[in-house]
Amino acid sequence: MGLENGGCRENDLYSVIRDHPDYKVDKTVLSTFDGQRRVATVQAMAQKSMDQLALLNTIHNLKMPPTATRIMMQVSPSATIKYVVGDRLFSSAIMNMGTKRHMKFISDMEEGKIFGCYALTEIAHGSNVRNMRCTATYDKQKKVFVLNTPDFEAAKCWAGGLGQLATHAVIYAMLVIDGHNYGLHSFVVPVRNPKTLLPHPGVIVGDMGEKIGLNGIDNGFIQFENYEIPKENLLNKLGDVTDDGKYTTPFKDPNKRHGAALGSLSAGRVTIAVICETMGVKALTIAIRYAGVRRQFGPDGKTEVPIMEYQTHQHRLLPFLAATYIIRNFNTYLSEVFYQFSIDRMMGIESEDGPEKGMEIHALSSASKPVVGWTMRDAIQECRETCGGHGYLKASGIGDIRNDHDANLTYEGENHVLIQQCSNYLLKLWPHVLKRQTISSPLHSIDFLTHGLDILAKKFNARSTQEICCPNTIIEIYQWLVTYLLKISHEKLENQLKSGKLQFWAKNDTQVYYAKSLAVAYIQVSEY
Template sequence: MMNILQDFKKGPLDFYRKKASFDWKKLKVFLETEEVIQYQNELYTELQKHADYNQTDSIQTLPFDEQRRIACRQSFIYKSIDLLSISSLIQNLKIPPTATRVMMQVSPSSTIKFSVTDSLFVNVIRSLGTTRHDHFINDTEEGNIIGCYCLTEIAHGSNVKGMQTTATYDKEKRAFILNCKDFQAAKCWAGGLGQMATHAIVYAQLVTENINHGLHCFVVPVRDPKTLLAYPGIIVGDMGEKIGLNGIDNGFLLFNNYEIPRENLLNKLGDVTDDGQYITSFKDPNKRHGAALGSLSLGRVAITGICESYGSKAITIAVRYAGVRKQFGPDDDNEVALLEYQTHQYRLLPYLAAVYVVRIFSTRLSELQYQFSIASVLGNDTANLPDWGMELHAVSSASKPIAGWTMKEAIQESREACGGHGYLKAAGIGDIRNDHDANMTYEGENHILIQQTSNWLLKMWPLVVKRQKISTPMKSADFLTNGMDILLNSKFPAKNIEEICRPESILVIYQWLICHLMQKSSNKLDQELHKSKTQFWAKNDSQVFNAKNLSIAFIQHFMLQTMLEKIAEAQEVELKNVLVKIFALYGLFSLEKYHLSSLYQGGFAVGPLAATLIQEAILKICSELKNDAVALVDVIAPPDFVLNSVLGASDGEVYKHLQAAMFRSPYAMARPSWWQDITNWKENVLKSKL
């Protein structure tokens, strides 16, 4: 074990490293296994070899075009790395989320670019196409063509069914004619489309003989693979600068009577015969539509983990800085590290706990998603598959938003907890925030997405009321079998701090919460329907404080439940102890932040005790974890060349790295070329124009 994990360089962080209650290497091996750590090490080594990935020299944002060029090169290099081949990835289902995390932490733009131009394009053709499309897969794998995925349009994102690009079958030409009636129907946001894709998966309304058969997928050639020039009949281009992820060339695509062969329709779920007959095995067009979008759940599962990959970088930087940075003290000569302050502990440690919980959960969720995909392909366990698919959909529709929001807060709190120096680009947190920001709105806007989860839960409410057994493949909602008992008989489960910190107590509170919010949301929906609102408006008007809170509580509970299963595997008491503290801190912090008033509103808590216990327990665990915090980030931190932060380097030499970074800047001490605008500003500025 000691061979695969190196000790950190001695330095200012030793003070806290020596105080840790556990051995960080043992915790890392427990969480990740030696095999996966070995894999990670190899992948880091492989990536560090390529100059394209090792950007530690650059302390200035690269010019836009240069960011593009490098991300493009990086995305091709990924294709060539054997550790990232499907066969390497699926030998152990813990490896895919680990590989994604490593890649995302090294270079988010190229990782996303790689996954949408390569994996997603091929996966969609595999799942929705037939043998006649195999050549697209082969050409992509051989690198002769480059794919991308076009669903979103300028005027339609979340409302997928509202897409307006049309593919009209022309019997004479035996071809589909693609059209966008205006710019609002242009495809957009497709990663890789802006500058490099030669082919696009395009979702369009399939029309035969003036009948709209709904959204279908087409493979559309957009650029000549030899010259990379766009084909006539389309306008394809780059959407321009974004808040972050500027290495990705998100593109737009506008069709004007653009003709593609009939065979380019991905025809597994529906097809058009040569003479223009539409045929499908689905009687209900909604079911065909659902199947066509099935690939989206995979993206949300991946993003749940991706959010954590950003959050863990940020929290690593902030905790290490807090262990080194001293400010104020009981007297003038003894300044104290930020980590000693209650305020600072409360700002950072709950988010450190959140990173652990989300990492354990997203790894498990990814395993379940892979098992599901494999079962689907092999046709195993078929009776179970629809329920499993629904549950994956419901779970990932909440885990992506809650991981996204929680990590957004973790990143922002980390940035602020680093004080003024956190505002330097060299601190590294600004770029993390700007890149992570995309997670809030892509692959399903979070607020729209999370409604899917409450919809799924509320469908079970009548079963709960009838006290029927509820059992779902992933067991996320099995406790609802006792829902009515929980509502009627469950009581606030603690009379002191020790009791409230027990995992069982915390789970009991969440289970009551979920049942309460199901009842409350269901009642609210009924009330709104009684005001003669339509189902559409009644549902929309019962989101805030009701269905939304339900989805949040549900996924927090499932994350905690998953973590508890992991803790149960721990043998060593030191590891178990620190993991239970992390569990309790995340559970109680989230209760306090999101749900404390619901406990009172629903009558589960009465009087000051509940709030006081929860709050005091949070502060107590924070103060207990302060000595473990540095070791806890050592477990999750990427190597220094990946973290690339003057404040967060593993040697803790904050001030040395700060000085080196400042002195190295090209503008540090050179007089600007326009210095006479300053010395002679009355002439050069006031009397001239730019």
Template sequence: MYKCDKLCKTYRYIRQCNTNIAKSSILLSNMTSSTKSMTDEELKQYFPDFPSGPLDVYRKNASFDWRKIKMAYESASTIKLKHDIWKFMESNPLFQHSERDLSLDEIRHINVKRMYAIFNENFIPYERIVEDPRLYQAKTEALFMYDSSLSVKISLTFRMFANTIQAIGGPHHYHFVEDVQQGKIGGCFALTEVAHGSNAKGMRTTATYCPETKQFIMHTDDFEAAKFWVGSLGQCATHAIVYAMLISKGKNHGLHTFVVPIRDPQTLKPYPGVVVGDIGKKVGLNGVDNGFVIFNKYAIPKENALDKLGGVDDNGDYKTPFKDPSKRFGASLGALSGGRVHITSISTNYLQKAIVIALRYSAVRRQFGPEGEPETPVLEYQMQQVRLLPHLASTFALRIFCTWFSEMHIKMTVDSLFGNLKNAAELGVEVHALSSASKPVCAWAARDGIQTCREACGGHGYLDAARIGELRNDNDANCTYEGENSLLLQQASNWLLAIWPRRHSLRPEDSILGSLNFLENVDEYLKKTCQLKTVDEFIEPTNIIQIYRWLTAYVLKTSYEKVAELKSLGKDNLQARNESQAYYAATLSVVYGENFILNHFYNTAAQFPDAACRAVLLRLVALYGVCLVEKHLATLYIGGHFSDQQGAQVRAGAVRLCAALAPDAVALADALAPPDFCLRSVLGASDGQAYKHIQNAVMTSPGALTRPSWWKDVVHWRDYVQAKL
């Protein structure tokens, strides 16, 4: 074992600047700390004019500067970092895209080589992340825009492994962080089992403490208890963060975390007592080698338990700094939430690329039009606008929220590392609830948006070269991993339902993030009905926010009453919760997440310094909010908040906002777009030359213009049929 004082250089640096970091608490406002802007000249340096072409007519008539609006979710440092990463990739032969389909083994191989190439560049040393947490998110986004498997692979192998140790480990674990930062080992995160996923408390992998040897004995009773879907474990990882039931002196102390060596770093062969393998080809993300592991009474040192929040002493007696066991679990939820926080942004990255492709192509694709005049771009048609522009508004809302959420979580992790995190348990629970709600909201928004983009591109959207199908397949995992979405909604609603009875006595620490602000004077507010009458009133962002505040409070109140009613009929807690999901608790979690995202989007837009950009951002806020309200019209009428023709006014508002945003749609897509090298879409290239790119893709496709090797089978079979006739 390494001694506690054998820290890596990163930790020595962090300890030196600990005093400065301690002076700043977690950032919980709507604006981030990395707000340094860029001059017009600097922005143009990083984002030069696009090639002239079919998209010029939209770009020249945009009401705002597409470069400036990037600063709603970017900073000077993040823009420079992404630029550096993309330029490195574009100039490196290893990152050139293959013209042929690769085998599964080739996909895995090239992804690992690219991972280590990025790792060796060390674009952002850890100390820079401490100083500017936005950089972590920016690097992830830059990699995702190039290839999602690459970003996931890097995150699992290095970041998630190290972050978990930093969050819930101690100084005697830092040698693992040093080793992974130096590339000596590769990590992974093993929580899910074959028969258990979202129900963490039902996990069956055990870690039984043996005081005589001062070891934990890891064991898997059967295949159903095997750790499964573990990213990077299938072929590469040498160490795993394993969640197992800690058993000592015959007592099960619940789920705890351990650093477990899996393979010899020099040979990649598994250690005795470990059965590890790959789970095979998946629907998408095949550059990530997901695996399984089974332990057969496999011994690890006691020191490998990540015991910052609780563990056993040498004699096997359980110790924890928390008097209340629920506090220990609450504090651990903050660390467990990292994956879900990350996935909110992953989903948004997929949607971001899809909406860019669909909008650029919709501005190029022409169909029908007045007699004797040029055909009309399909973007001008109301149906195309109403299909796509709500997803454009959603992309901006989610991008701005996810950037903040990721930065906040990184700051929380850093403060926890230094012991500067106040109210860790309360914050951990709120982060867990908000991530459990926002992850499904983002993943489903991406799922629905990407599918709409695919269909809105017509038949050409079905081309592999359009890249939308690939986005759809890769994003689909976000709906199930790190917690299946519907089950995650239950975790968020459980917290909210427990909050309702004490809504009048909430303390500031109960909602450090402000996600419970909708409960202020809630009983009086729920008595109000919507007094809006005109379309203009319904598309005013502040009015939409008030409607959504009422909706969130109402669904919480009725969900609580539904559970209470079921219990009064003799249902136990499990039955009552189960029978109150549809139209109650599940909806509650969704609107809770949407409410927070909507408010965050509005606050960011309203504070944007550039007037032209602020105006278009507020129109996007209005469209995002109106479409959310339209989705929940039935509940607003059932609850008595809406009456008469108010629902019709909401729908009219959505149509009006889409028409108002259509002239700016291409410029907004430009603001979201990664370089063409990353987008790789024949339909979404920045020059707008979709048909030339389709022609090139078709004509250069391997085998497109050659006779198939099996041509004789066609001829001989045809001759046989003719002879029979």
């Protein structure tokens, strides 16, 4: 189709996807509130997005992040996210945490022989990955791992593509050897027969049901009952098991192994930030174009004025437009950094700062995904309101954008929980600031804290609008704010601990006005 060998322009890619028969929208059928004349059933929507996915899998340029994701999201959000789940999450997890013995799964995925999904969340545990309860117990005699789901609360859930179509899944489970739990590890698990799509014996799999948006994605749940998988299906880059049941890992420090794993877990969060941005761009495009042609009021006897000319309207939309430019630049940067990190891991290039880079990527993505999601949520809602009653019509498209975007605020980490990962990363740095030690990270997002005490002592000296709007001044303001919030957040935490509170409750009582604000300010200065 002229796009398979690389080098296509963005508009060419958009045109191919837009004009393909499987992406045509039937505009003659309208859905109604009573559900009797819905555009399609959930099952039909899932199948349609699968047909659209087949096209996406033929366009090799889609491997280039994040441009392709932005274009695809404009045309079909459900098919795009299904593609992202299979190509980015499933394959990325294998590339980052697997070794050569697992490359066959990626080849089969690219050739369309299998379809993969990514299953981390459990019914009772989402963000709290350390306490997940699905187990993979090693059987020395059979040399297999036996997967078990102790009860329904430990069932894996919400995995995109799992409900009806996935044949394989990257499953996160507690690795158990001789009764000892070695913590969360990942496994490639066959779920369904690729030819019949029937689940394998020992696997219970189903669909989560209709959602308020993105119903082209068949989110599913899965349980295991003494289900055996080959020993080789353990993704073993960070930890492995010998035939006789000995656990091995290249990391002597468990925290470093955890840090390397965190970098791998960032794929979804990095991509979701791009998806949020793209949905905001689409809503802003609709609202700003509408504001340019919609006329209301004006001087007596004169032509009515486009509503975009009103200061109040500009105040509602243009700040979000400006934020979107900043967010897009940051997303492009972080996507490129993450995918290079992934490629290096896949190629076996293990740099000395790899674990530290993994932790920094995790901190950045744990803050950027919530902040970008919240910003675009507010932008989309403002776009709906600025278009008045016409924005409330389904035909405007803003309602669908709002519903489809809503999931971004929850999956891959509920925002208010996820952002604490970033503040936890930062709070460990304040003792180093007090000692005036050199603070450095692979991506340099925290390097300025080396001079934290000097930053706090510095006085604000901008005296004109031009000086205040200077990028260097803005960066200095944010660096002061991050340093100040880090100081008071750490002091608040220490005071809570000194008062006798357990560390859990001390951290809990340091979130509002402190740690959360710290993480938000940190990602904002990082975006600059």
